[in-house]
Amino acid sequence: MTQKRVVYLDHSASTPVDPRVMDVMLPYFTDVYGNASSSHRFGRKAEQAIEDAREKMAAVLNCKSSEIVFTSGGSESDNMALRGVAWHLREHGGHPKLVTMPLEHSAVGKTVDQLHDVMAFEQAIVPVDRFGSVDSAAFEQICADGAGLASIIYANNEVGTIEPIADLARIAHQHGALFHTDAVQGAGQLSLDVQTLAVDLMSLSAHKFYGPKGVGALYIRDGIELVPTQSGGSHENGRRAGTHNTPLIVGMAYALELAYAEIEAHTAHYQTMRDQLIHGVLSGVKNAQLTGHPEQRLPSHASFIFEGIDSNLLLMHLDVKGIAASGGSACKTGNPEPSNVLMALGYNEQEAMGGLRLTVGRQTTTDDIEYTIHALQDVVERLYNLVRV
Amino acid sequence: MTQKRVVYLDHSASTPVDPRVMDVMLPYFTDVYGNASSSHRFGRKAEQAIEDAREKMAAVLNCKSSEIVFTSGGSESDNMALRGVAWHLREHGGHPKLVTMPLEHSAVGKTVDQLHDVMAFEQAIVPVDRFGSVDSAAFEQICADGAGLASIIYANNEVGTIEPIADLARIAHQHGALFHTDAVQGAGQLSLDVQTLAVDLMSLSAHKFYGPKGVGALYIRDGIELVPTQSGGSHENGRRAGTHNTPLIVGMAYALELAYAEIEAHTAHYQTMRDQLIHGVLSGVKNAQLTGHPEQRLPSHASFIFEGIDSNLLLMHLDVKGIAASGGSACKTGNPEPSNVLMALGYNEQEAMGGLRLTVGRQTTTDDIEYTIHALQDVVERLYNLVRV
Numbered sequence: 001m002t003q004k005r006v007v008y009l010d011h012s013a014s015t016p017v018d019p020r021v022m023d024v025m026l027p028y029f030t031d032v033y034g035n036a037s038s039s040h041r042f043g044r045k046a047e048q049a050i051e052d053a054r055e056k057m058a059a060v061l062n063c064k065s066s067e068i069v070f071t072s073g074g075s076e077s078d079n080m081a082l083r084g085v086a087w088h089l090r091e092h093g094g095h096p097k098l099v100t101m102p103l104e105h106s107a108v109g110k111t112v113d114q115l116h117d118v119m120a121f122e123q124a125i126v127p128v129d130r131f132g133s134v135d136s137a138a139f140e141q142i143c144a145d146g147a148g149l150a151s152i153i154y155a156n157n158e159v160g161t162i163e164p165i166a167d168l169a170r171i172a173h174q175h176g177a178l179f180h181t182d183a184v185q186g187a188g189q190l191s192l193d194v195q196t197l198a199v200d201l202m203s204l205s206a207h208k209f210y211g212p213k214g215v216g217a218l219y220i221r222d223g224i225e226l227v228p229t230q231s232g233g234s235h236e237n238g239r240r241a242g243t244h245n246t247p248l249i250v251g252m253a254y255a256l257e258l259a260y261a262e263i264e265a266h267t268a269h270y271q272t273m274r275d276q277l278i279h280g281v282l283s284g285v286k287n288a289q290l291t292g293h294p295e296q297r298l299p300s301h302a303s304f305i306f307e308g309i310d311s312n313l314l315l316m317h318l319d320v321k322g323i324a325a326s327g328g329s330a331c332k333t334g335n336p337e338p339s340n341v342l343m344a345l346g347y348n349e350q351e352a353m354g355g356l357r358l359t360v361g362r363q364t365t366t367d368d369i370e371y372t373i374h375a376l377q378d379v380v381e382r383l384y385n386l387v388r389v
Numbered sequence: 390m391t392q393k394r395v396v397y398l399d400h401s402a403s404t405p406v407d408p409r410v411m412d413v414m415l416p417y418f419t420d421v422y423g424n425a426s427s428s429h430r431f432g433r434k435a436e437q438a439i440e441d442a443r444e445k446m447a448a449v450l451n452c453k454s455s456e457i458v459f460t461s462g463g464s465e466s467d468n469m470a471l472r473g474v475a476w477h478l479r480e481h482g483g484h485p486k487l488v489t490m491p492l493e494h495s496a497v498g499k500t501v502d503q504l505h506d507v508m509a510f511e512q513a514i515v516p517v518d519r520f521g522s523v524d525s526a527a528f529e530q531i532c533a534d535g536a537g538l539a540s541i542i543y544a545n546n547e548v549g550t551i552e553p554i555a556d557l558a559r560i561a562h563q564h565g566a567l568f569h570t571d572a573v574q575g576a577g578q579l580s581l582d583v584q585t586l587a588v589d590l591m592s593l594s595a596h597k598f599y600g601p602k603g604v605g606a607l608y609i610r611d612g613i614e615l616v617p618t619q620s621g622g623s624h625e626n627g628r629r630a631g632t633h634n635t636p637l638i639v640g641m642a643y644a645l646e647l648a649y650a651e652i653e654a655h656t657a658h659y660q661t662m663r664d665q666l667i668h669g670v671l672s673g674v675k676n677a678q679l680t681g682h683p684e685q686r687l688p689s690h691a692s693f694i695f696e697g698i699d700s701n702l703l704l705m706h707l708d709v710k711g712i713a714a715s716g717g718s719a720c721k722t723g724n725p726e727p728s729n730v731l732m733a734l735g736y737n738e739q740e741a742m743g744g745l746r747l748t749v750g751r752q753t754t755t756d757d758i759e760y761t762i763h764a765l766q767d768v769v770e771r772l773y774n775l776v777r778v
Contacts, residue, residue: 008431013424014632022418029411029601035402039704040713042397072461072603075621075631087507107621107630114620118476207632212418214461214603214634229618231503232464232496241496242464243403243596245603248637315428324429 006322007368011300011361012157012185013326018210021255025212028247036244037235046246053253060260061202061219062193069218069236070249074184074205076230077218078107080240081180081201082151084226086115089148091227095177097122099142099150101134102344103161105182107203108151126152130346131293132161139168143175150177154186154202158328158341158357159292160301162190169198178224184208184216188259189267189299200224204256206248210362211255215248266362270299273360273369277302280373285380291342291355302358303328305347309354309383311339317379323372326357395711396757400689400750401546401574402715407599410644414601417636425633426624435635442642449649450591450608451582458607458625459638463573463594465619466607467496469629470569470590471540473615475504478537480616484566486511488531488539490523491733492550494571496592497540515541519735520682521550528557532564539566543575543591547717547730547746548681549690551579558587567613573597573605577648578656578688589613593645595637599751600644604637655751659688662749662758666691669762674769680731680744691747692717694736698743698772700728706768712761715746 017025028049034042036050051065058065071077086098098112098121116123124147126139134152143150150172155162169179180201183192188209194202200221207213220226220239232241259266281288281304291303306314311327318325328339338352358372406414417438423431425439443454450457460466475487487501487510505512513536515528523541532539539561544551558568569590572581577598583591589610596602609615609628621630648655670677670693680692695703700716707714717728727741747761 006430010424010427010429010431013427013432014422016420016422017418019419029406030408031405033403033405034713035399038399038402038713038715039701040399040708040715042399042713043402072465072634073631076461076619078621079619079630091507105621107619110620110630114616118480118616205632212634212636213632214637227503227507230465230468230496231499232467232494241468241499242462243594243602245461245601247601248603312428319429324423324427324431326427326429 004322005368005371007372008324009358009360009364009368009372010324010326012208012357012359014207014213015210015361017212017251018255018258020258021211021251024254025247025251028250032246036246037233046244049246049250050244053249056253056257057217060192060256062195063219064222066237067219067222069220069239070244071216071218071240072214073216074105074182074203075107077203077205077216078105078182079111080218080226080229081203082108082111082115082149083229085149085178085180085201085224086121087227088225095146095148097124097147099124099126099139099147099177101126101128101152103128103132103156103158103341104151104153105157105184108153108182112151128344131296132156132159132345133293133296134163134168136164136167136171140171143172143177147172147175147177149180151180151182154181154183155190155298156292156341157185158339158355159303159345160297161293162186162296162298166196166198173198185298187256188263189270194219194221206252206255209255209259211252212248215245215252217252267299269362270360273364273366274300274302276366276369277358277360277372280369281376284373285376286384287380291345300360304356305342305351306354306356306380307351308387309380311353311355313383314354314356314379317383318375321375321379323375328355328357393711394757394760396761397713398747398749398753398757398761399713399715401597401746401748403596403602404599404750406601406640407644407647409647410600410640413643414636414640417639421635425635426622435633438635438639439633442638445642445646446606449581449645451584452608453611455626456608456611458609458628459633460605460607460629461603462596462605463494463571463592464496466592466594466605467494467571468500469607469615469618470592471497471500471504471538472618474538474567474569474590474613475508475510476616477614484535484537486513486536488513488515488528488536488566490515490517490541492517492521492545492547492730493540493542494546494573497542497571501540517733520685521545521548521734522682522685523552523557525553525556525560529560532561532566536561536564536566538569540569540571543570543572544579544687545681545730546574547728547744548692548734549686550682551575551685551687555585555587562587574687576645577652578659583608583610595641595644598644598648600641601637604634604641606641656688658751659749662753663689663691665755665758666747666749666761669758670765673762674765675773676769680734689749693745694731694740695743695745695769696740697776698769700742700744702772703743703745703768706772707764710764710768712764717744717746
């Protein structure tokens with residue numbers, strides 16, 4: 001019997017801050033504390049740090065630094081993109097239809113719901129197949145019927161499926177629609193080159209790539225205008241009001257730079273750990289089924305269902321064994337809803353109650369994976385026995 | 390001649406993080422890094438820290454912890470309050486008029502402009518007197534004519550005038566309007582007791598009271614509903630989506646707790662420094678006039694005009710002498726606009742070009758003040774000589 005250990009396999013929910021990133025952030029809390037909008041030396045030092053950070057991020061995204069807007073995280077970036085474009089379309093006679101798919105993060109999904117329900121925009125949702133891949137033909141038809149903005153997630157947070165963003169963006173553009181992608185889960189693992197991806201807007205969040213929580217970015221291609229969703233001061237060229245969060249912006253940029261300087265080593269490691277995990281679970285744990293795409297999935301991401309087992313119960317038992325996992329997105333124990341994402345993939349309600357997401361990280365070891373597979377065998381076996389009684 | 394020194398007199402623009410606050414934040418970057426929405430031990434530790442922080446803040450505000458929503462700062466809090474209430478009023482047949490005054494922070498002023506110009510809400514602006522105090526009778530008349538929400542700044546950022554919030558809130562309530570205040574500049578110096586203030590919503594930003602940048606809060610009185618402006622996950626009881634920024638939230642709460650535990654000592658010190666400064670400048674610097682209210686002003690806040698002198702030029706010369714000051718709000722050098730705030734107080738354009746704000750802090754010393762008065766005498770004298778030529 002393996003010794004009990006603590007295994008964090010929820011890197012899609014959040015990652016620790018890289019110690020190298022901490023080191024560069026620290027002086028901006030207590031020493032270089034000026035407001036970056038101030039004209040004096042304290043302000044100028046902060047402003048310089050922010051513009052350096054913007055350059056660093058632009059290098060990874062292959063864009064101009066002026067095309068990057070700093071935000072408080074992925075949810076704000078998504079909201080800014082969708083609300084900002086939608087209202088700008090309305091102001092300038094653009095098409096009022098917003099196109100998404102069922103596997104969007106809720107910051108996109110719920111925002112489009114509100115834009116539709118409360119603010120009278122139109123909404124269309126493209127179907128996906130069993131693996132979570134967008135139906136390109138349906139997407140093209142919806143765009144051809146007229147659309148202002150399409151937003152398709154780069155890689156889904158719950159089942160890890162990667163979408164063909166560049167192809168979808170081109171389809172949208174052919175029919176005159178703008179294209180946004182939520183790249184929050186893909187960052188640090190997939191290319192963020194906005195020229196290759198051909199996107200008009202792209203959302204990022206630092207705490208998914210070993211940067212701090214509470215800071216993110218929205219890429220906005222030159223020439224695309226938005227009605228500001230956080231209005232006030234003229235920060236970020238009038239696109240996002242609010243005193244710059246100098247330490248976290250500096251930290252995010254350095255975290256992104258590091259993640260992409262080291263991307264090959266990290267993703268190779270993730271993939272090895274993930275494949276060991278998937279193989280071990282599918283071959284050794286009762287009733288395990290892989291969800292999401294078998295190949296087109298995030299290197300760090302494994303997801304399963306165990307039909308008839310309540311995901312929350314499974315998570316609790318794994319937690320007792322020291323394993324931090326997730327039911328899908330970072331959900332709360334006690335929420336007895338089946339997963340919308342799994343339902344959209346065509347799983348039935350009972351299957352959609354039993355989702356398990358395990359996401360590896362830089363520190364994950366072979367021993368962690370072995371321990372997790374054995375723990376899962378044990379827990380799933382016991383839960384099926386309970387169900388039987 | 391006094392030795393040259395570095396004097397930071399721009400505490401209204403931003404304050405350094407209290408070292409005691411840094412200490413409590415640090416573990417949440419690298420050790421307790423779980424997503425507070427996750428159900429495992431990593432998530433629960435983060436969630437516990439956030440709920441403890443909420444309790445701490447509620448104690449200072451004299452409210453329930455459930456009435457506090459964490460945001461990314463003052464600008465977001467203002468936007469959330471105004472947009473959220475306005476759209477909720479529209480959805481439920483409330484009065485569509487939003488009432489502000491000319492000395493609002495731009496996060497309120499520009500947001501109401503957008504709600505009016507782009508989203509078709511009504512707007513009314515209450516006049517102020519020469520000191521920046523709201524005309525209560527005019528405010529009452531506007532509310533009596535019908536209004537959904539009034540938003541009046543607690544203490545102005547540019548001239549430091551404190552408004553009689555409790556009186557104004559009661560007037561608004563008598564006529565069925567909700568009342569929001571931007572308390573960003575007042576926090577750490579004025580009471581934030583929301584029961585005494587009688588406000589329905591109140592915005593705060595941590596970096597004004599020796600907490601970190603990039604985090605703030607919105608107090609929302611029980612029973613008041615908002616259409617979410619940052620939608621997505623069900624964080625903050627569905628009122629504000631986005632992964633919790635655990636370290637900064639923990640830091641903000643502790644900074645607020647410290648600021649109010651020590652408020653008497655701090656404000657007494659601010660007031661001594663400020664009065665020494667105001668006395669020295671008015672009696673010793675050519676043409677100096679105090680702006681804002683002579684008594685009802687923030688303890689830390691001194692503001693002046695020097696008619697005919699360009700504020701930006703003055704700031705540059707002070708910066709060369711090591712003094713960090715501001716023209717009003719944290720503005721950019723090179724912006725040649727007269728101050729809207731000073732114009733609203735009835736100053737002419739030439740006067741409104743010459744605003745100077747000096748805001749003292751915990752570390753400010755008598756020597757700093759003496760040095761600043763002498764530097765100002767010298768710089769103002771020289772600039773008047775230049776103007777004459």
